[in-house]
Amino acid sequence: MEFDNVFSIPKHSHFSWEQLGDIKEGRGDLGEEMPVLVYRLMQYTMLDVLGHVYGEDVANEHFRAAGHLAGTEFSKNVLDLEVDFDAFVANLQKSLMDLKIGILRMEAFDPETGNVVLTVGQDLDCSGLPITNENVCNYDEGFIAGILEAYTGKKYDVREVDCWANGDRVCRFNGRAIS
Amino acid sequence: MLYNPADAKLDAEKLPEDFQMLGKGLQYFVASVQEVRALAKALASGDLNAALPSSGNELAAPLKSLHASLRHLTWQTYQVARGDYKQRVNFMGEFAVSFNMMVEQLQENRVALINEIEKSDRKALELEQSNSLFAAITAEISQWIIVIDRNTFEWLFSNHTPEIMLTREQFQSQLEKWLVHYVRRFNDEESAEQTGLPQPAARKESMSVEMELIHESEVQYFGVRIYPLQWQDRRALACVLSDISDEKKHMLELEDYAFRDPLTKKFSRHYGMKTLHEMLAAGKSFALCFVDLDNLKYVNDVFLHVEGDAYIMRIVKTLDEFAPDAVICRLGGDEFMLIAEGWSMEAAEARLEELRDALQQDHNTPEAKYSHSFSYGVVESGGTEDLPASELLTLADEKMYAYKRAHKVQRGAPPGAAPAAAEHSLGK
Numbered sequence: 001m002e003f004d005n006v007f008s009i010p011k012h013s014h015f016s017w018e019q020l021g022d023i024k025e026g027r028g029d030l031g032e033e034m035p036v037l038v039y040r041l042m043q044y045t046m047l048d049v050l051g052h053v054y055g056e057d058v059a060n061e062h063f064r065a066a067g068h069l070a071g072t073e074f075s076k077n078v079l080d081l082e083v084d085f086d087a088f089v090a091n092l093q094k095s096l097m098d099l100k101i102g103i104l105r106m107e108a109f110d111p112e113t114g115n116v117v118l119t120v121g122q123d124l125d126c127s128g129l130p131i132t133n134e135n136v137c138n139y140d141e142g143f144i145a146g147i148l149e150a151y152t153g154k155k156y157d158v159r160e161v162d163c164w165a166n167g168d169r170v171c172r173f174n175g176r177a178i179s
Numbered sequence: 180m181l182y183n184p185a186d187a188k189l190d191a192e193k194l195p196e197d198f199q200m201l202g203k204g205l206q207y208f209v210a211s212v213q214e215v216r217a218l219a220k221a222l223a224s225g226d227l228n229a230a231l232p233s234s235g236n237e238l239a240a241p242l243k244s245l246h247a248s249l250r251h252l253t254w255q256t257y258q259v260a261r262g263d264y265k266q267r268v269n270f271m272g273e274f275a276v277s278f279n280m281m282v283e284q285l286q287e288n289r290v291a292l293i294n295e296i297e298k299s300d301r302k303a304l305e306l307e308q309s310n311s312l313f314a315a316i317t318a319e320i321s322q323w324i325i326v327i328d329r330n331t332f333e334w335l336f337s338n339h340t341p342e343i344m345l346t347r348e349q350f351q352s353q354l355e356k357w358l359v360h361y362v363r364r365f366n367d368e369e370s371a372e373q374t375g376l377p378q379p380a381a382r383k384e385s386m387s388v389e390m391e392l393i394h395e396s397e398v399q400y401f402g403v404r405i406y407p408l409q410w411q412d413r414r415a416l417a418c419v420l421s422d423i424s425d426e427k428k429h430m431l432e433l434e435d436y437a438f439r440d441p442l443t444k445k446f447s448r449h450y451g452m453k454t455l456h457e458m459l460a461a462g463k464s465f466a467l468c469f470v471d472l473d474n475l476k477y478v479n480d481v482f483l484h485v486e487g488d489a490y491i492m493r494i495v496k497t498l499d500e501f502a503p504d505a506v507i508c509r510l511g512g513d514e515f516m517l518i519a520e521g522w523s524m525e526a527a528e529a530r531l532e533e534l535r536d537a538l539q540q541d542h543n544t545p546e547a548k549y550s551h552s553f554s555y556g557v558v559e560s561g562g563t564e565d566l567p568a569s570e571l572l573t574l575a576d577e578k579m580y581a582y583k584r585a586h587k588v589q590r591g592a593p594p595g596a597a598p599a600a601a602e603h604s605l606g607k
Contacts, residue, residue: 106258107253117250119247133235162234163234167240169247170243170247
């Protein structure tokens with residue numbers, strides 16, 4: 001073609017919710033779901049490549065940042081951010097279960113500080129991984145922080161304290177609000 | 180390690196080289212078991228904030244998972260206690276089913292309770308509105324509503340105070356007595372009705388009566404309607420009192436106007452004839468007296484009508500003494516009619532003669548200006564001849580004339596009295 005496309009179409013390297021596309025239409029026969037195996041295949045191969053290029057810690061930071069972006073967009077497009085905290089948590093639990101991300105369970109919430117303790121069982125990222133004595137859910141840390149920030153408007157530092165890959169059966173996260 | 184864990188110590192360095200790895204593995208295993216034991220002990224005592232086994236302790240993983248579940252359940256239970264009934268427990272088998280059922284039940288109960296409270300609030304509001312309406316009506320209406328206990332006669336309710344409703348303080352005790360009397364009467368008639376005994380009227384519904392409160396010359400009339408009712412688990416009567424004094428006085432005035440002679444306040448001719456007809460129709464026995472004042476025309480002519488009226492009143496006073504229950508009517512001018520039930524002709528004549536004598540004695544003194552006297556004729560009902568009222572009266576009239584002719588009375592001053600005043604003797 002001798003002419004350039006002058007229309008501005010964002011590239012897929014710039015994430016937006018709409019860019020996820022119409023999966024139902026695009027995958028008319030195969031449908032919207034796929035095995036967890038495929039998700040993990042992509043995740044851990046990417047971690048492998050990034051780890052080799054940038055080092056393990058930097059790769060984990062990038063994963064956390066990607067999870068944060070996902071959590072923020074997920075909150076804006078899927079969750080109702082106008083309801084009270086109890087309803088918000090109930091909706092979040094249901095959404096995570098419906099999308100088969102994991103079983104979210106609240107353990108503690110301090111309304112004064114905004115600090116939170118929660119667990120994710122049967123986690124998409126790690127449940128069933130071989131035990132390597134490490135916490136691997138960096139993406140989840142960012143994802144949870146993004147969600148909490150979108151709802152509360154506060155900055156959050158979320159760290160995984162128990163992980164399947166570290167010999168536990170549920171992943172436990174401590175979320176600390178940073179005003 | 181099993182029975183005395185405090186003493187389960189092993190120095191791997193002292194072991195032969197080939198066994199050192201085994202010794203170190205054993206040390207790690209013992210430490211892992213001790214961590215698990217400590218967490219299990221804390222969970223058994225309900226302590227969910229105990230220190231958790233270190234990361235990498237795989238032996239503790241199921242217990243940590245249980246710890247996480249218990250922490251979550253604690254949070255959920257707290258949420259439910261705060262009224263968050265959206266909480267559900269997932270993937271915990273029978274416990275999850277029971278817990279979720281309990282929360283659903285709590286939610287249903289809460290909804291039912293809220294509905295009940297709302298219903299109750301609505302009812303309370305309606306009741307409050309009804310009460311305020313009732314209070315406004317009872318305070319505003321002129322009727323006096325008194326609710327009385329039928330057993331104790333206690334006043335359970337009164338929308339006005341006696342001070343406002345009664346024109347005299349003395350009426351209050353009369354009113355209380357009157358109400359007690361009618362409560363008793365109502366009770367008696369109802370019990371007569373229940374025992375099947377004959378009773379004047381059905382009193383289960385309501386009763387209407389008039390009440391008259393009298394003190395000295397003052398009278399207050401009430402129309403009273405009495406309704407039976409059950410109130411606050413008490414058998415009661417609601418008495419609605421309307422002050423009808425004005426109506427009653429007006430009615431008495433009208434009656435007076437229709438049936439009374441304006442001067443003497445004795446019954447009118449119309450009333451007298453009506454009574455005569457009724458007594459004859461009822462076949463009653465009575466004496467009918469026709470009384471005519473002597474010399475009234477002379478008194479009027481000579482001493483003017485004021486004196487004539489005074490003369491008439493003196494005669495009326497005399498006739499009043501005939502008998503307390505005699506019906507006295509002024510037929511017109513100087514003519515009066517007396518109907519005395521149960522009196523014979525002879526007895527009536529004797530009584531009238533006696534009264535005539537007394538009148539003459541009292542008034543025909545030397546100072547009198549004119550003679551006081553009357554003539555009479557008496558007939559008796561219930562005789563062989565069944566005469567109508569007008570004929571009976573005519574007969575009495577004729578007998579009166581006969582008497583008058585036979586007992587001619589001097590017109591002027593009685594014998595020995597001073598002559599009448601010259602200015603009056605010209606006549607009119």
